[in-house]
Amino acid sequence: MYRSLLIVASVSLLHFPSGACADVFASKARAYSDQSISHIVNYFGHPDPRRTIKQYALEKGLTRTQVERQFSATGKFTCPGAESGTAQIVGRRDLIVTVGHLFYDQDCRPSDWRQCYFETVFQKRVRVKIKTSTARIPRCLSNDPNSEDDWAILELQRPIPFITPYFIPPEPVTFTAGDRITEVSAQSDNFPHKAPNIGECSIRYVALPNYPKIPYVTDCSNGNGSSGSGQLVRREPGWELKAVDVFDNTFCHDGVDYDLRKSCFTASAPVSGAFFDALTEMANQR
Numbered sequence: 001m002y003r004s005l006l007i008v009a010s011v012s013l014l015h016f017p018s019g020a021c022a023d024v025f026a027s028k029a030r031a032y033s034d035q036s037i038s039h040i041v042n043y044f045g046h047p048d049p050r051r052t053i054k055q056y057a058l059e060k061g062l063t064r065t066q067v068e069r070q071f072s073a074t075g076k077f078t079c080p081g082a083e084s085g086t087a088q089i090v091g092r093r094d095l096i097v098t099v100g101h102l103f104y105d106q107d108c109r110p111s112d113w114r115q116c117y118f119e120t121v122f123q124k125r126v127r128v129k130i131k132t133s134t135a136r137i138p139r140c141l142s143n144d145p146n147s148e149d150d151w152a153i154l155e156l157q158r159p160i161p162f163i164t165p166y167f168i169p170p171e172p173v174t175f176t177a178g179d180r181i182t183e184v185s186a187q188s189d190n191f192p193h194k195a196p197n198i199g200e201c202s203i204r205y206v207a208l209p210n211y212p213k214i215p216y217v218t219d220c221s222n223g224n225g226s227s228g229s230g231q232l233v234r235r236e237p238g239w240e241l242k243a244v245d246v247f248d249n250t251f252c253h254d255g256v257d258y259d260l261r262k263s264c265f266t267a268s269a270p271v272s273g274a275f276f277d278a279l280t281e282m283a284n285q286r
Contacts, residue, residue: 071122071184075118077228088228091168100137100151110140131155155282167235169240203218216270218267242271
């Protein structure tokens with residue numbers, strides 16, 4: 001499931017209009033959904049940063065094949081009884097990182113982890129189940145405003161040979177406001193055709209007041225299926241995983257990517273602390 005929490009920051013909280021005004025907002029949302037994704041904007045004038053593979057390739061002067069090779073490590077992650085999300089292969093071709101809440105339903109009942117699998121979405125389509133014996137999965141965090149502990153590290157039952165894994169950070173990750181990141185999602189229910197998408201966005205807020213377990217707030221756009229998406233920075237000759245997308249706030253809606261005044265934002269779990277230690281330990285086991 002995509003975690004969606006009501007978190008009120010220590011700033012003015014404004015409410016969406018109701019009645020006739022709400023109908024106007026709804027009509028705008030329908031209009032936005034009919035437009036090309038490159039022209040979608042949210043209600044506050046912010047452009048949706050997400051791009052299809054084709055659009056990203058055109059903007060960067062790359063071929064579709066080059067883009068798919070760069071981001072081949074991103075794929076879908078699915079556990080029976082829970083909504084699927086996004087995961088990525090890091091360090092080794094059989095090691096994946098995602099978020100922990102994908103292993104539970106909304107009532108914190110665990111799914112059958114033996115049936116969980118990773119599926120590539122770029123280049124070839126390959127599906128591989130996880131090894132449950134070595135899985136690092138946290139306790140259920142449903143309805144807990146906690147992002148930094150919502151991560152999971154898993155081994156696949158076999159490596160996927162054509163994947164280019166993302167790099168593991170050489171040291172624990174710290175961000176400053178304004179840092180640019182690239183978020184890659186295998187799917188998103190509010191993106192045309194629920195297709196894989198690539199968005200260039202930024203760290204907007206560090207240390208959200210009153211929420212010490214939410215170290216970073218971003219303006220990345222997302223929806224159901226985006227949980228676990230890797231937030232990356234370029235590190236030649238590939239990309240380095242800096243964080244995973246954990247949740248958006250209750251006041252985020254389709255077409256709205258960021259407005260802290262309305263308590264609309266997304267939160268990340270950076271590769272630091274116990275997350276960093278566990279990832280480097282598992283990556284070095286071979």
